[in-house]
Amino acid sequence: MTNWAGKKVLIAGGLGFIGSNLARRLVDLRAEVILVDSLIPQHGGDLRNIAGIENRVQFHKLDVREEAKIIPLLDRQDYLFNLVGQTCHLDSMHDPFTDLEINCSSQLSLLETVRKYHPAVKIIFASTRQIYGVPDYLPVDEAHPLHPVDTNGIHKMAGEWYHRLYQKIYGLRACILRLTNTYGPRMRTKDARQTFLGWWIHQILAGEKIKIFGTGKQLRDFTFVEDAVEALLMAASDEKADGQIFNLGGEGRVSLEELAELLVEIHGSGSYQIVPFPKDLKAIDIGDYYANYRFIQDRLGWRPKTGLKEGLKRTLDYCRESSQAKPAT
Amino acid sequence: MTNWAGKKVLIAGGLGFIGSNLARRLVDLRAEVILVDSLIPQHGGDLRNIAGIENRVQFHKLDVREEAKIIPLLDRQDYLFNLVGQTCHLDSMHDPFTDLEINCSSQLSLLETVRKYHPAVKIIFASTRQIYGVPDYLPVDEAHPLHPVDTNGIHKMAGEWYHRLYQKIYGLRACILRLTNTYGPRMRTKDARQTFLGWWIHQILAGEKIKIFGTGKQLRDFTFVEDAVEALLMAASDEKADGQIFNLGGEGRVSLEELAELLVEIHGSGSYQIVPFPKDLKAIDIGDYYANYRFIQDRLGWRPKTGLKEGLKRTLDYCRESSQAKPAT
Numbered sequence: 001m002t003n004w005a006g007k008k009v010l011i012a013g014g015l016g017f018i019g020s021n022l023a024r025r026l027v028d029l030r031a032e033v034i035l036v037d038s039l040i041p042q043h044g045g046d047l048r049n050i051a052g053i054e055n056r057v058q059f060h061k062l063d064v065r066e067e068a069k070i071i072p073l074l075d076r077q078d079y080l081f082n083l084v085g086q087t088c089h090l091d092s093m094h095d096p097f098t099d100l101e102i103n104c105s106s107q108l109s110l111l112e113t114v115r116k117y118h119p120a121v122k123i124i125f126a127s128t129r130q131i132y133g134v135p136d137y138l139p140v141d142e143a144h145p146l147h148p149v150d151t152n153g154i155h156k157m158a159g160e161w162y163h164r165l166y167q168k169i170y171g172l173r174a175c176i177l178r179l180t181n182t183y184g185p186r187m188r189t190k191d192a193r194q195t196f197l198g199w200w201i202h203q204i205l206a207g208e209k210i211k212i213f214g215t216g217k218q219l220r221d222f223t224f225v226e227d228a229v230e231a232l233l234m235a236a237s238d239e240k241a242d243g244q245i246f247n248l249g250g251e252g253r254v255s256l257e258e259l260a261e262l263l264v265e266i267h268g269s270g271s272y273q274i275v276p277f278p279k280d281l282k283a284i285d286i287g288d289y290y291a292n293y294r295f296i297q298d299r300l301g302w303r304p305k306t307g308l309k310e311g312l313k314r315t316l317d318y319c320r321e322s323s324q325a326k327p328a329t
Numbered sequence: 330m331t332n333w334a335g336k337k338v339l340i341a342g343g344l345g346f347i348g349s350n351l352a353r354r355l356v357d358l359r360a361e362v363i364l365v366d367s368l369i370p371q372h373g374g375d376l377r378n379i380a381g382i383e384n385r386v387q388f389h390k391l392d393v394r395e396e397a398k399i400i401p402l403l404d405r406q407d408y409l410f411n412l413v414g415q416t417c418h419l420d421s422m423h424d425p426f427t428d429l430e431i432n433c434s435s436q437l438s439l440l441e442t443v444r445k446y447h448p449a450v451k452i453i454f455a456s457t458r459q460i461y462g463v464p465d466y467l468p469v470d471e472a473h474p475l476h477p478v479d480t481n482g483i484h485k486m487a488g489e490w491y492h493r494l495y496q497k498i499y500g501l502r503a504c505i506l507r508l509t510n511t512y513g514p515r516m517r518t519k520d521a522r523q524t525f526l527g528w529w530i531h532q533i534l535a536g537e538k539i540k541i542f543g544t545g546k547q548l549r550d551f552t553f554v555e556d557a558v559e560a561l562l563m564a565a566s567d568e569k570a571d572g573q574i575f576n577l578g579g580e581g582r583v584s585l586e587e588l589a590e591l592l593v594e595i596h597g598s599g600s601y602q603i604v605p606f607p608k609d610l611k612a613i614d615i616g617d618y619y620a621n622y623r624f625i626q627d628r629l630g631w632r633p634k635t636g637l638k639e640g641l642k643r644t645l646d647y648c649r650e651s652s653q654a655k656p657a658t
Contacts, residue, residue: 093498096437104433104487108425108480145474150498151437154490158433161483169422169479169612283498 002237004029008076010121012036012064012110013083014057016044017187017194018126018179021225022081022232027056034073038063043086043102044194048322049186065109074118079236082110082125082163085156088193089130089284092152103155104162111166122242123163123174124235129247129289131157131178138219139292142178142245150284160245167243175241177231179248180291184225184311185318197222197259201319204263210272213281216257221250221290224311227304234300241300249291251304259308266313331566333358337405339450341365341393341439342412343386345373346516346523347455347508350554351410351561352379352386362386363402365393372415372431373523377651378515394438403447408565411439411454411492414485417522418459418613421481432484433491440495452492452503453565458576458618460486460507467548468621471507471574479613489574496572504570506560508577509620513554513640514647526551526588530648533592539601542610545586550579550619553640556633563629570629578620580633588637595642 009026013019014035026033035057037045050057062069064084074080084106086092092099114121132140133147148154160176167174183197192199200210223231231248235241254262260272277285296302306314338355342348343364355362364386366374379386391398393413403409413435415421421428443450461469462476477483489505496503512526521528529539552560560577564570583591589601606614625631635643 096441097434100433100437104429105426108429112425148490149494151491151494154487154494157490158483158487161477161486162480165478165480165483 001234004031004233007031007078009079009081010034010036010074010077011081011083013045013085015039015046015049015059016083017049018182018225018228019081019083020049020186021184022083022229023050023057024053025229025233027053033057034077035059036062036064036070036073042088042091042193044188046186064106067109067113070110070113071117074113074121077118077121080114080121080123081232081236082107082123084110085126085159086152087128089150089152090280091193092150092155093280093284096151099151099155103152104158107159107162111162111172114172115166115170119170119172121173122236123172124232125160125163125174125176126232127160127176127178127245128156129178129180129291130286131160132286132289134286135289138288139249139290140247141292142247142295149286173242175235175243176245177235177248178245179223179228180250180289181220181222182225182228183222184315187225187315189319200260200263201316204267204270205316205319205323207270210260210263210270212256212260212272212274213277214256214274214285216255216260216274218256219253219288219290220256220259221253222308222311223248223250223304224306227306230305231296231302234302238300244299246296246300247291247293248296249293249304251307253290254308262309263312263316266309267316330562333360333562336360336407338408338410339363339365339403339406340410340412342374342414344368344375344378344388345412346378347511347554347557348410348412349378349515350513351412351558353382354558354562356382356385363406364388365391365399365402367392371417371420371522373517393435396438396442399439399442400446403442403450406447406450409443409450409452410561410565411436411452413439414455414488415481416457418479418481419609420522421479421484422609422613425480428480428484432481433487436488436491440491440501443501444495444499448499448501450502451565451571452501453561454489454492454503454505455561456489456505456507456574457485458507458509458620459615460489461615461618463615464618467617468578468619469576470621471576471624478615502571504564504572505574506564506577507574508552508557509579509618510549510551511554511557512551513644516554516644518648529589529592530645533596533599534645534648534652536599539589539592539599541585541589541601541603542606543585543603543614545584545589545603547585548582548617548619549585549588550582551637551640552577552579552633553635556635559634560625560631563631567629573628575625575629576620576622577625578622578633580636582619583637591638592641592645595638596645
């Protein structure tokens with residue numbers, strides 16, 4: 001692994017859930033960290049996510065399409081973690097144009113800036129399992145066809161293709177991680193825009209019943225955010241990652257009903273109910289999903305280390321404390 | 330086949346090469362034809378393409394994103410032929426943002442308008458073989474993986490996915506044709522933005538040497554524009570086309586050198602030379618391509634009817650006459 005001390009790192013989308021966890025880790029490793037975030041309210045960015053490290057990072061509120069501002073910030077950076085993105089599938093259907101702006105236009109702009117002004121920076125791009133759509137087979141490996149089921153998936157797929165293209169045509173050093181459900185401290189819990197699990201955590205902490213849509217039998221895998229951060233760092237560190245696409249995944253898989261039961265058990269109280277899918281969500285549901293992450297395991301040595309029970313406990317503890325410490329927004 | 334007499338048809342991109350040929354055919358079939366085109370100079374739209382039928386069609390110069398104007402035009406239309414697009418691969422690399430605007434934002438806007446205001450119209454979308462990228466196998470069928478090699482291919486792929494998504498989620502009646510090199514009267518010959526063949530025709534008519542990039546051995550298939558128009562009409566007419574994706578193709582395939590020889594033979598004079606690929610074009614070249622069009626043949630009964638020699642002769646005759654009739658632009 002790279003010795004991160006003194007390394008210059010820019011995290012785009014750095015105030016979001018994963019970006020801020022990555023920033024904390026990099027600060028601990030004594031990297032020089034610049035965070036860029038547009039702080040769009042519907043997205044994951046939140047100043048509270050960097051509470052305690054404010055003075056150890058540089059933060060710039062801007063849209064990555066503001067080329068004149070982003071060019072000097074990228075100057076002499078060693079690494080660009082590209083976590084820019086709109087993640088909400090339903091929002092992407094209700095407002096496909098904003099999703100296009102964020103997930104395509106922004107990506108293109110960032111890559112054009114890198115190509116023209118800073119072609120030596122190594123890019124690690126956070127893509128998503130959403131681009132696979134409804135799986136043809138399980139577990140899903142990286143060779144699985146891409147057939148997205150919503151506008152978000154189409155645009156994320158295009159965003160990923162830009163990175164592949166700029167790597168191939170212009171020789172940029174880019175690698176791609178396809179993340180599955182990532183969870184942990186600082187995940188968005190005020191609504192289901194980032195993950196349904198975030199909203200479940202809100203429900204259980206508010207003393208409400210967790211609502212599971214569908215049958216409760218749908219299978220998913222989950223990556224604890226520290227494991228996702230580790231994968232990002234390993235992909236950045238290792239030349240064998242350049243030009244590659246890697247699935248992340250979780251240790252085993254779990255049905256949504258089992259997940260709800262586990263949450264109730266860890267929290268020590270609460271309950272859940274299985275309710276019919278809202279029509280608009282059903283239309284873009286992907287059914288069962290879990291990833292084959294053997295490729296990153298074999299090539300970079302990554303595997304998820306945090307079990308679901310431990311990860312959920314730490315997440316709930318964090319959310320409980322932070323909801324007591326600050327007024328809910 | 331549909332009895333087209335009195336059918337209400339809107340052709341978006343209707344002043345372009347294929348759109349205007351389609352319009353001519355539909356006028357002959359006594360359909361009521363509305364043409365919409367933004368007439369962007371770098372694209373295919375040209376008022377001269379409807380010379381002789383000006384009084385038998387309605388033409389509106391507008392961008393399909395001008396929702397307030399397009400909504401009333403789509404009112405009670407039976408068919409929407411969606412031929413909107415930027416086709417130049419090289420332009421898409423030099424200015425990916427414009428390509429994004431035309432090939433993604435415009436498509437999304439048109440589909441949103443249809444979904445919200447005119448969901449009953451049947452859409453026939455002109456996609457492209459460019460989204461396959463460098464073929465994994467030949468001939469390429471519709472199951473071939475999509476791995477585009479340029480920004481244009483990425484955006485065209487997204488545009489196609491929008492149609493598939495809106496068909497699946499909102500029940501729009503959409504079908505997709507993936508066109509290969511289409512040629513014929515009214516093709517763009519003032520540069521290579523639409524096809525390299527258009528530029529070759531310019532070269533031979535101007536008494537210049539045809540310049541073949543690469544080895545001259547690259548294989549391609551060609552569809553004469555009347556055959557492409559026939560495919561568009563058959564896809565519109567047949568419910569078995571709804572929700573489907575069809576390759577078009579040509580009768581046989583030909584190497585670029587053979588194609589140049591054929592052009593010289595038909596024209597009765599001229600010559601060609603094989604020159605190295607310009608670097609920017611080489612980077613996005615797809616090598617050999619020819620399509621398997623068995624699916625549309627089996628399902629809709631389409632097959633190309635115009636042989637390459639006859640098609641090229643008619644194209645050259647048209648271009649010769651029109652270049653004599655009007656000053657070159």
